[in-house]
Amino acid sequence: MEDMYVVYNCGSGHTHVLNPIAALVVQELTERNLETSELLQRIGAVLSVETTEEFNNELHQTLSDLDKLGLVEPLIS
Numbered sequence: 001m002e003d004m005y006v007v008y009n010c011g012s013g014h015t016h017v018l019n020p021i022a023a024l025v026v027q028e029l030t031e032r033n034l035e036t037s038e039l040l041q042r043i044g045a046v047l048s049v050e051t052t053e054e055f056n057n058e059l060h061q062t063l064s065d066l067d068k069l070g071l072v073e074p075l076i077s
Helices: 020-031 036-047 053-068
Strands: 005-009 014-018
Touching: 005 020, 014 020, 020 036, 020 053, 036 053
Parallel strands: none
Antiparallel strands: 005 014
């Protein structure tokens, strides 16, 4: 289970195993609320990768997966 992270969701009582990108997203969103575009820039900067359309799509899929698991939720303004 190298390069995997374990997260416990107190609300559901479930434990989840996350890949490094998903774990980084959860960590960033735990520290502060971010718009998706801000999150994309922060994750790209931390990983030193270009924020391409492919990277953007992967991040959106990760956010969707984390939402389904109840680990993140969208903010309604």
